[in-house]
Amino acid sequence: MHSLLSDSITLQINALQDMQRQLTTTQSDVLMDLIQRQSGQIIFSGIGKSGHIAHKITSSIKSLGINATFLHASEAMHGDIGPLNRHDLAFLISNSGETAEILALQSQLKRRDIPIITLTRNHTNSVAMQADLNLIAGSSKEADPHNILPTSSTTCALVMGDAITIAIANYHAFSKTIFANNHPHGNLGLNALKPLKTQLQSVPIINTDTPLQRVLSQLLSGHQGCVLVGSQQQLQGLITEGDLNRAISHNPHHWQNIPAKEIMSVNPITLNDNHTVHDAEQLMQQHNINTIVIVYHNNTQHISGVYTRIYRKKI
Incomplete structure (x- = not known):
């Protein structure tokens, strides 16, 4: 067959x-x-x-x-x-x-x-x-x-x-605006043009030396599937559940004390908060990712939140 x-x-x-x-x-x-x-x-x-x-x-x-x-x-x-x-x-x-x-x-x-x-x-x-x-x-x-x-x-x-x-x-x-206007009861019409800033979720922000044991605790405390590394004013990296799972698999006996900086994605995909849900969905599809860090349009170093496929399913 x-x-x-x-x-x-x-x-x-x-x-x-x-x-x-x-x-x-x-x-x-x-x-x-x-x-x-x-x-x-x-x-x-x-x-x-x-x-x-x-x-x-x-x-x-x-x-x-x-x-x-x-x-x-x-x-x-x-x-x-x-x-x-x-x-x-x-x-x-x-x-x-x-x-x-x-x-x-x-x-x-x-x-x-x-x-x-x-x-x-x-x-x-x-x-x-x-x-x-x-x-x-x-x-x-x-x-x-x-x-x-x-x-x-x-x-x-x-x-x-x-x-x-x-x-x-x-x-x-x-344009996508025309398409959404012609689909007022469809998922695209209802959600595609929503401002991205209205659909964001806050996530824990840790520093680069945070041990993975603490990272795991932060991941388990929320439902976004990721934590950010750095500060509210300075994004340094991103750790997803997949990143943590791989780290544990490769270091099953001493993963707990590995610092966050060793497994974080240093240049996570970002989008500024002037964009729409449709823009975020397209970018995630293009890069085959589930999470995008959203920054402020007037200061791309300041973190506004994250948009994730995990969160989208809850909308």
């Missing part, structure tokens, strides 16, 4: 890498030109599993505050194509590029002079050859043993769709 799972993941990674290799600078430039020329709505369409991918991409673009619509290819032939015009931009997803409903929709879009970008597995299929731009965003090798389940193909379409979303966001000068 492990091999089956691992092989499936490998096949999808390979499909993504192949897709990336086939994306050219010229294609990217044409894509951005079409996005910049569009003044109406952005349309995504697909059938079956490709339709689900189109739905997701449409939803992501809507969260940017941009007019986007999912168009069901079959329903389009029964009136839903009515409002569309040449100011719109259409993205059609079809792995094979031979889906009858997508071909029919493409024909109607072309009659209305609507620019069409297609996401398919090659450049030689019927859908791709009639497009203003075709992007390789599919695969002829699915990730299941029978090569029939939409897996690698839908993964490629989703990743390319997300890349397109990011390109659109960049062109429209999208």
Whole structure:
């Protein structure tokens, strides 16, 4: 079973890498030109599993505050194509590029002079050859043993769709404020833009000669998972539970009297208190850490507190 799972993941990674290799600078430039020329709505369409991918991409673009619509290819032939015009931009997803409903929709879009970008597995299929731009965003090798389940193909379409979303966001000068405003009941909307200074936790501050026995006592007395080394006016280092555990593991018989300065992180990651929770989360992800020391924006040597993932879970 492990091999089956691992092989499936490998096949999808390979499909993504192949897709990336086939994306050219010229294609990217044409894509951005079409996005910049569009003044109406952005349309995504697909059938079956490709339709689900189109739905997701449409939803992501809507969260940017941009007019986007999912168009069901079959329903389009029964009136839903009515409002569309040449100011719109259409993205059609079809792995094979031979889906009858997508071909029919493409024909109607072309009659209305609507620019069409297609996401398919090659450049030689019927859908791709009639497009203003075709992007390789599919695969002829699915990730299941029978090569029939939409897996690698839908993964490629989703990743390319997300890349397109990011390109659109960049062109429209999208910001985290817009995203949060469009997600008032989501975790991002509720927490991402909170001032970091309102979410801080105080932690014990010890000096560099404090023995680890005392450090352990300080760690156990709180729930922040760390202690700071130095003073309120001068940050010298940081000790986390992980640092202490490693010290005990390496010195199981005499760890108690080791001074804090021997195991502390001398240059802990810091952020000033003018930033937001979103900024802190991004920085923690970037450095793969769970704790950031927050300093005052007008004096980066003075400690304001810490922001930790441990504390975040309690908010």
